[in-house]
Each structure stands twice: as C-alpha cells, then as structure tokens.
Amino acid sequence: MNRAFALPAAIVLTPSHFTAAVLFALFASVVFAITQRETVHDQVRYGLQCFVMFVGGVFVAGWVMWLLRR
Amino acid sequence: MANSSAVKENYAPSVMSVVVPAVAWLIPGAGHFIQKRWIRGLLLMASIGLMFVLGLLMQGQVYRPNSGDVLDILGFVGDIGAGGLYIVTRAMDWGQGAMAHATGDYGTKFIIVAGLLNFISVADAYHIAIGKKQ
Numbered sequence: 001m002n003r004a005f006a007l008p009a010a011i012v013l014t015p016s017h018f019t020a021a022v023l024f025a026l027f028a029s030v031v032f033a034i035t036q037r038e039t040v041h042d043q044v045r046y047g048l049q050c051f052v053m054f055v056g057g058v059f060v061a062g063w064v065m066w067l068l069r070r
Numbered sequence: 071m072a073n074s075s076a077v078k079e080n081y082a083p084s085v086m087s088v089v090v091p092a093v094a095w096l097i098p099g100a101g102h103f104i105q106k107r108w109i110r111g112l113l114l115m116a117s118i119g120l121m122f123v124l125g126l127l128m129q130g131q132v133y134r135p136n137s138g139d140v141l142d143i144l145g146f147v148g149d150i151g152a153g154g155l156y157i158v159t160r161a162m163d164w165g166q167g168a169m170a171h172a173t174g175d176y177g178t179k180f181i182i183v184a185g186l187l188n189f190i191s192v193a194d195a196y197h198i199a200i201g202k203k204q
Contacts, residue, residue, distance in 0.1 A: 011127055012127060012128070012129055013124060013127040013128045013173065013177075014128070014171075014173045015128070015173065015176070017172070017176070020128075020173070020176040020180075023121075023124065023180075024121075024179075024180065024183065026117075027117040027118070027120065027121040027183075027184075027187070028183065028187065030113055030114075030116075030117040031114060031117050031118065031187040031190060031191060032190075034110050034113055034114060034191075034194065035190050035191060035193070035194035038203060038204055
C-alpha cells in the first residue's frame with residue numbers, strides 16, 4: 001500500500017448513534033425524494049415525510065428498547 | 071397486449087438508455103447531469119458521495135468480492151453500487167476499518183447504503199433516459 005495515500009488518522013469521525021442516524025435519514029430522504037417523485041413540490045414534501053419517519057423511527061425504537069430493558 | 075406493445079414502442083432502447091446507467095453507476099449523480107437535470111444530479115452526488123466518504127471516515131469496512139462469507143458477499147453487492155467510489159477506495163486500499171468500534175459499524179452501513187442508494191439513482195436516471203419520467 002502507498003502510505004502517501006493513507007487516510008489521515010486525524011480525520012476519523014466518531015459521531016454519536018443519534019447523529020449517525022440523523023445523517024443517514026438526511027441522505028436517504030434526499031435520494032428517495034428525488035427518485036420517487038416527479039415535481040419539485042412533491043419531492044420536497046416526500047423528502048420531509050421520509051426524514052420525519054426515519055428520525056421518528058429512531059425515537060420509537062429507542063423507547064421500545066428502553067421498555068424491553070426494564 | 072395493446073398497452074404492452076405501446077410501452078415497448080415508447081421506451082425503445084437508445085444509446086442514452088445504455089450510456090446513462092453506466093455513467094450514473096460510475097459517478098453518482100452523473101446520469102442526471104448528462105441529461106441536464108443539474109439540481110437533481112448535484113443533490114444525488116452530494117448525498118451519495120458524502121454518505122460514502124463519511125462511512126470511510128467513520129472507519130467503515132469495504133467488503134471484497136471473494137471473502138467466502140455469504141453476509142460479506144451481500145455487503146459487497148451493496149458496496150459495488152457506489153461504482154467509481156468503490157473502485158477508488160479499493161485502489162487506494164482504504165476501508166480497512168475496525169468493526170470492533172461502534173462508529174466503524176455505522177461507517178460500514180453508511181458505505182453499503184450509499185451503494186444501494188446509487189442503484190436507485192441509476193434506475194431513476196435510466197427512467198429519465200427512456201422517457202418514463204420527466
């Protein structure tokens with residue numbers, strides 16, 4: 001391996017689980033919106049809907065796991 | 071039958087219907103760029119590209135085709151969807167992340183999903199190329 005091209009260790013990201021989930025939701029929602037709807041209005045609406053569902057799902061799953069752990 | 075033959079006529083294969091998916095797979099968003107869907111292409115490129123790069127920076131693992139494990143092969147199928155990003159990553163020998171860390175696991179999933187999202191993007195670019203979508 002050519003060490004000159006190695007990824008610098010200084011820029012290793014360690015986001016929290018929630019931050020990673022929000023980033024995931026953001027990127028996936030953008031792609032879903034663009035590919036699944038035709039007009040800009042529908043794309044914005046569907047993208048927001050997907051984002052809310054993703055992040056809402058994180059909260060619901062979190063509370064379900066909290067209940068299971070009790 | 072009348073409908074299916076009409077569909078076949080409307081969506082007849084053209085050079086673009088072959089070139090667009092290939093370009094879209096190789097460079098995420100480029101399939102939309104060459105069809106002058108600039109904003110869509112930019113958003114797709116940014117979303118898929120950032121997701122892949124963030125996955126690498128989280129020490130995510132990039133799967134290889136010949137690991138022998140079925141789950142690893144499925145991971146490879148997801149990863150290969152990222153096209154050029156996957157090829158560059160393998161060429162540079164990046165993506166050797168340690169799965170022992172939680173963030174490494176998140177990163178691995180980010181890389182796989184970036185590839186899968188690019189498959190959807192390729193299909194969308196193809197639909198635009200054959201006139202099925204505006």
